[in-house]
Amino acid sequence: MNRLARHRLLWPVLILVLLLATNVAFTDGFLSVQMKDGHLYGSLIDIIRFGAPLILVAIGMTLVIATGGIDLSVGSMVAISGALACLRISELDDQNAVGGVLAAIGLALALSLVLGVWNGFLVAGIGIQPIIATLILMVAGRGLAQLVTDGQIITVNSVPYKLVGGGYWLTVPFCILIVLVVLALTAFLTRRLALGLLIESVGGNAEASRLAGIRSRGLIIVVYAFCGLCAGIAGLMISSNVSSADGNNAGLWIELDAILAVVIGGTSLAGGRFSLGGTVLGALIIQTLTTTIYSIGVPPETTLLFKALVVTLVCLLQSPTFREKVFHRRGRGAPPASTGADTKVRVTV
């Protein structure tokens, strides 16, 4: 019991359960998952489906934050990737040609990767602070997306492309499958292979890692590239779901939700230890919160305020220092180990 109470994912799980319970109280049949025309339907499925782009971006963000960095440009990369894919597809003679769609997707993802490498190069190669380095692409990227779409919203009508964000495969929404594959792949690379240890080491103490013989420069570039790739896939999903690319609004503020998801999941903004499971939970919490706001009928003009209040509460509950103060459980062996977590929440709130 005690071990369970100390588990670092305890609070995110509790919060998610609480949010789901609220929905159950307000919405009839919230938990039911049905089969319609061979597809899975239900509110829970919707939460994961609509949350898929955020989960993807947040996974990439987790690794970036674990190295002690941050990537503000993911929203712009979402827009660019969607815009480029839609542009190429709209130029096809037959928008339903699988080969052409695949080529468009490949091109969009390759560009995302290049943009990620660019971020990594600015951070690790030149040594610009991550928040500034990625701010460049955050601002410039929107312009780049506008350039690609020529300032218009590009609409496509492609069945194969629709599959990415809005389609089903083996009864399950295709985008959920993509998330599962990316998540499994990331977990394998970081936890089964040595990538996770090296990332946590560089984020925990960059100089000590260098002196231990870790090539941190290459590692950081790879991590930013991976984050760019995740954002690129998310961009495809978003544009595919609405069959159009909007350079201005696609992925707007997703970087903030992603950072929030990472922090709620228990990864410190100071770098070091990271938790992929926590990040996924964090992203689900944010998406569930959005759903909850609609289902319990919060007036639209107060939505953002409501969200802010809940997020503040979540962050406070995540902070060991805050919990100690509120629940009067001082000093039970917490001292040295908890400092990382403290920093994290202080930075966020």
Add this chain to the structure above:
Amino acid sequence: MAEPDPILRMIGISKEFPGVKALTGVDFRLLPGEVHALMGENGAGKSTLIKVLTGVYDVDAGRIELAGAPIAFTGPLEAQRAGISTVYQELNLCANLSVAENIFIGREPRRFGRIRWGETRRRAAELLARLDLDLDVSAPLSSYSPAVQQMVAIARAVDISASVLILDEPTSSLDAGEVAQLFRVMRRLKEEGIAILFVSHFLDQVYEIADRMTILRNGRLVGEHLTAELSQVELVGKMIGNELADLERLDEKPKDLARTGDVIIEARELGRAGAVQPFTLSIHQGEVVGLAGLLGSGRTEIARLLFGADHAGAGEVVIDGTPVSLRTPRAATARGIAFCPENRRTEGLIADLTVRENIVLALAAARGWARPIPRRRQDELVEKYIGALRINPPNPEQLVRNLSGGNQQKVLLARWLIVEPRLLILDEPTRGIDVGAKAEIQRLVVSLSDGGMAVLFISAELEEVLRLSHRVGVLRDRHLVAQLPNDDDLTVDVLMETIASGARP
């Protein structure tokens, strides 16, 4: 002479952290007007006792009385208001503010909400005069030496509250003259009836200033003694149990000077502007080369150049007869060179990772991300070295930040030993760690060199350098001025003269 009533009494204090019993039933008392030294090895529980006293930690059991009344502080601020002030090793002052501002920060004399600067300066000057310090109180604190800054911190602490003063390792970065100055201030405070709790690793200083000492070992009280009634040998015996004998045995081991294998690494006119003048140094297989010299004489810089941590501006490194480029630590590790830096916490360990992760880190880095070390192999390696180096607590999943200094050093050593380097560079491996761990590390160096590993051993302690090295390089003002074989003629005195004069007399 009748003893006065203790101003502070701690009875049966126990404190446990996850996996570590830091204190078990410790009693401690402090009399007014005395300097009381708290002695013990690293990890004996000195810091924990101080933190319990000042309210940083709760106690699990036991009680604390101040002037006869039971107390339970919830934080250092409350302890300070009650009359217990602490000056830590790392100063928590603002170097960019003036001396007077530092003394009165947060409690400036005010009128109508406005700070009265004249009054602030006058009172600061008075306070410092009381401690026999003549400083310009409006000068920025950074214009004074660390020793003076330390005394400003003490002046501030004494002014805030004046019955108990805790000094945690105040002398670790001071030179002899500064220590004398600090001790003068401490004596002055003692005469005023302030009880001073003093923590230091330097036995000579403890014997010079302390009236009484309390000795801890493994979180338990070993005893309380008047300094005059306990010899240094007895004290060390109480601090470490019976491991002193081992240290002495190492002393008598004859140096086998004939043993010099092939040259492993040779630096030819290697140098870096502003760090160290070009030097030539070769190290043989199975040889321990010591580097002696004052702080800042270029010892660490030589180590960093040989490891590729800094770029060399001149010269070349030859390994096995071929010139190589050591532009990064990674290149050096690939050539079989390992380096334990002197700042364990900033340059060595990753505090948030576990003992296991820290130990396998260098090997994992060498293998790359795609070739992980199988978990079973990791566990075997880690278990082997935790046992061999006696890392305590022997829990591989403990966070390294929770270990004491000596054990952290051993973790760092283990990290490099598992990659089986040909040359191991140790920069101050025994600084700030207790006598027991020190002896273990020295023994380890001897056995490694017996096994054929070359060791470059850097230490500020000349005795230690002499005890371990086959050959000693002497540095002076960033210049490698001499390389002396460690024969019968080489003594600490000769080394000191060489450092002082720059050549063998």
